[in-house]
Amino acid sequence: MKVKARTAHNGFLSRLVLIVVGLSLSAAAGALVQSKLGVKQLAPEQLQLLNQAQERDALYLQQSVQHLAQRVGDLQAKVIEMEQLGRRVADSAGVMYTDPEVTNHMEMGEDYPLIGNAQDLGRQLDDLNHSLSQRQDWLTMLDTVLSHRLANQARFPTTHPVDVSYATSNFGWRRHPITGRQKMHEGIDFSAPVGTPIVAASGGIVTEARYLSGYGKTVEIAHGDGLITRYAHASSILVRLGDVVEKGQMIARVGATGRTTGAHLHFEVRLENQPLDPMLFLPGGHSDSLIAQAEKTE
Structure with a gap:
């Protein structure tokens, strides 16, 4: 489960990096073409304003990338927390953590194909965060139910009433x-x-x-x-x-x-x-x- 979750999110990060790099190159290429085409017609004051606008765009893009990276980091922390909770729940239920019914519920990444623009990327990150929160709530509820079940099991008379290894007369x-x-x-x-x-x-x-x-x-x-x-x-x-x-x-x-x-x-x-x-x-x-x-x- 841990390997699958990390693999999915490594792929997620790789796609995010490719998208961000693509956005950066696209913006830089567009600005370069515009400046090359218009440099002879622009006055120095206009050229200065254009350069300032490009710097602002570059700074905004960098800040956006940093913000998205921070959100991805937060989501990764949630995934790790869910993995730990999932292990406790699986151990309590006597279910192997690699069982298909467990990993199918915990599978992530493929449900959220990324689209090459910042608006869609931000919306998908919001969806992913909401989905992770729902799964975390579900696992927490399951952990509570299993804890209650274990408490009920503790009521069963499973301790030998005397230190004798066998019964002399059966039921x-x-x-x-x-x-x-x-x-x-x-x-x-x-x-x-x-x-x-x-x-x-x-x-x-x-x-x-x-x-x-x-x-x-x-x-x-x-x-x-x-x-x-x-x-x-x-x-x-x-x-x-x-x-x-x-x-x-x-x-x-x-x-x-x-x-x-x-x-x-x-x-x-x-x-x-x-x-x-x-x-x-x-x-x-x-x-x-x-x-x-x-x-x-x-």
Whole structure:
């Protein structure tokens, strides 16, 4: 992208220089012809006035060139700024900066053919400046949207609630270890010694911090938009109702309270009170595909 943008604007500058040089040569040639043709007929005072007029024209042309060059420099600075912003946006979106859909939107130069007179050149520079401003506004808006999306992603429970590498009982239908009947297991279990720290899988607000029938000492954390995590069978609870917790903050310790056959953490993820497989979120599961699907529905 950077090479294409610089190539386009190098071509732009080259054409601008050719036009300016052409205008200068044209003006100089016209003045020279007029002076050669009329030098014998002009009085000294008239010749002096003609020379002064030519000097004024030359100075005006030089000032115009300098002004246009300054504007081109300003536009180049904007292009560099847009490139930097575009890289940040592309990185946030997981899009390669050289992807066609990115470079097509950022392509410049060919949309603005130059015409060989100063008035048209100035008008085209104004158009180019307006177009660059619009693209910059669009990229800034996209950067804001992606930043908001990344903040939403941060709400997902993607941190392991205990320092255990595997689950001893997965989500889904299973034979209940106490009743022996087939029953839906609405979370996953991590066996760990009593007292093992339990941390919040994501930041949120504590909505339960008490003993619940069957679950024992339980903590629930709301993460927004109906998404909650539940941590059950704890030996002790370290947070209170209404506390704001951060991802990775210790909230309880593993225990064997409630209806259980041994010390472990029962971990659930629920959306609008419907159980979801926690492995869809946790590292090593399918969190990337789940997040991608969630982004498409926003």
